[in-house]
Amino acid sequence: MSVPVPDAPPGQPRKAATAAWIGSALEYYDFFIYGSAAALIFPEVFFDESDPATATLLSLATFGVAYAARPVGALFLGHAGDRLGRKKIMVFTLMLMGLSTFLIGCLPTRSQVGTLAPVLLVLCRVLQGISAAGEQASASSMSLEHAPPHRRGFFTSFTLSGTQGGQLIATLVFIPVAALPEEQLMSWGWRLPFWLSLAVAAVGHLIRRRLEETPAFARQAAGEGVVKLPLAVLAREHWADVLRVIAGALIASVSTVFTVWALAYATGDSVGMSRSSMLWVGALANLVALAAIPLWATLSDRIGRRPVYLIGAAGSAVTMFLYLWAVSTGSYPLTMVGGIVAFGVVYSAANGVWPAFYGEMFATRVRLSGMAIGTQIGFAVAGFAVTFAARIAGPDGDDWSAVGLFTAALCVPPVIAALSARETHRVPTERLGERAAREPAPRETVTA
Numbered sequence: 001m002s003v004p005v006p007d008a009p010p011g012q013p014r015k016a017a018t019a020a021w022i023g024s025a026l027e028y029y030d031f032f033i034y035g036s037a038a039a040l041i042f043p044e045v046f047f048d049e050s051d052p053a054t055a056t057l058l059s060l061a062t063f064g065v066a067y068a069a070r071p072v073g074a075l076f077l078g079h080a081g082d083r084l085g086r087k088k089i090m091v092f093t094l095m096l097m098g099l100s101t102f103l104i105g106c107l108p109t110r111s112q113v114g115t116l117a118p119v120l121l122v123l124c125r126v127l128q129g130i131s132a133a134g135e136q137a138s139a140s141s142m143s144l145e146h147a148p149p150h151r152r153g154f155f156t157s158f159t160l161s162g163t164q165g166g167q168l169i170a171t172l173v174f175i176p177v178a179a180l181p182e183e184q185l186m187s188w189g190w191r192l193p194f195w196l197s198l199a200v201a202a203v204g205h206l207i208r209r210r211l212e213e214t215p216a217f218a219r220q221a222a223g224e225g226v227v228k229l230p231l232a233v234l235a236r237e238h239w240a241d242v243l244r245v246i247a248g249a250l251i252a253s254v255s256t257v258f259t260v261w262a263l264a265y266a267t268g269d270s271v272g273m274s275r276s277s278m279l280w281v282g283a284l285a286n287l288v289a290l291a292a293i294p295l296w297a298t299l300s301d302r303i304g305r306r307p308v309y310l311i312g313a314a315g316s317a318v319t320m321f322l323y324l325w326a327v328s329t330g331s332y333p334l335t336m337v338g339g340i341v342a343f344g345v346v347y348s349a350a351n352g353v354w355p356a357f358y359g360e361m362f363a364t365r366v367r368l369s370g371m372a373i374g375t376q377i378g379f380a381v382a383g384f385a386v387t388f389a390a391r392i393a394g395p396d397g398d399d400w401s402a403v404g405l406f407t408a409a410l411c412v413p414p415v416i417a418a419l420s421a422r423e424t425h426r427v428p429t430e431r432l433g434e435r436a437a438r439e440p441a442p443r444e445t446v447t448a
Helices: 012-040 052-084 086-105 116-146 149-178 182-187 189-195 197-208 215-222 230-237 239-266 275-303 305-329 332-359 364-392 400-410 412-420
Strands: none
Touching: 012 052, 012 086, 012 116, 012 149, 012 189, 012 197, 012 239, 052 086, 052 116, 052 230, 052 239, 052 364, 086 116, 086 189, 086 197, 116 149, 116 215, 116 332, 116 364, 149 189, 149 275, 149 332, 182 189, 189 197, 215 364, 230 239, 230 364, 239 275, 239 305, 239 332, 239 364, 239 400, 239 412, 275 305, 275 332, 305 332, 305 400, 305 412, 332 364, 364 400, 400 412
């Protein structure tokens, strides 16, 4: 029999959501400046300039390396988070991300140390991936378990709003950097955004160390006790939900294709848009997403997670194809509108609701492990979607329609996952993850 979860202290849900937003923004600032650099800078700095196409392909592959490392990080950080608590993992991941990103800004280039340069780059990227593996799952679990039952969608959406905020900050930082003269950009200019990660780590640590552990985790630890082997419980009781989360997490392919491949394609020889103009497309799309995500999440608190998530997943298959077509025309107004609609509005429906949707599939004792392992395996595939897209685009990198169809195909598993999942938006927090918790919560169990 489940024990009711006590209400969070007054103001704690908002404090947890704010910490999730700021921490995720700072964390993913680090993560996304790498994506911009991988598309615009690293092919020339760390790889063979005599073969630009191969250099770009290898640079984009290093972007995917972090995603390959994320499932490994999820195993360890998910296990630790369900045994030690959400707060400790949130602080650890932020510090690791800040350190690894700062070190990237200190790396020697290929012209200085030869092939050692890309090797060191990959090692730092692996550390970034391990950090990111625990960030969203721990922040989402923290927000969900502090939130009022009838507003879990809204409060957990702050984690993804923070992610979009971090991407916006990263893009805005790179706009003046990309505008530097070529010689200054390739020598020292590209390092500046990475060095700023020291400030990222300091601010994030100050915010997160003041946050209290969640009532749900505290009650679990004091009552039944923490699970010694969360992975065993997941395999025995939640294997179907883990598979759903893996399939659902493939929706992140939309983000990686938009952020990295489309940027490289638009600024390449076949289209020829300027770096700064395309960075502004990303900046404005993310600005719109900051407003759209909490609105979609609030709607999911009213009508359910599944319908909102399906709008985002199925809609992204169509709008991303149209966005890549707009890029191919070389029309900046079309590209701007397409980017805002595809990434800022439609994709935000799935992006804003998945922290609650996935988190509500699991019980408190294995929530962080279930979210971390499921999402990071799916994100690993999504990370390498950029590399596959570069291959699919052909030797000249201009077959946008093939990439658009490839991205649409990756939206199909998330649709299937959502259709097969149970609706949980009105299930009481203490009953989440129970097999019998399929019916809506009685009105009297929902408290403000």
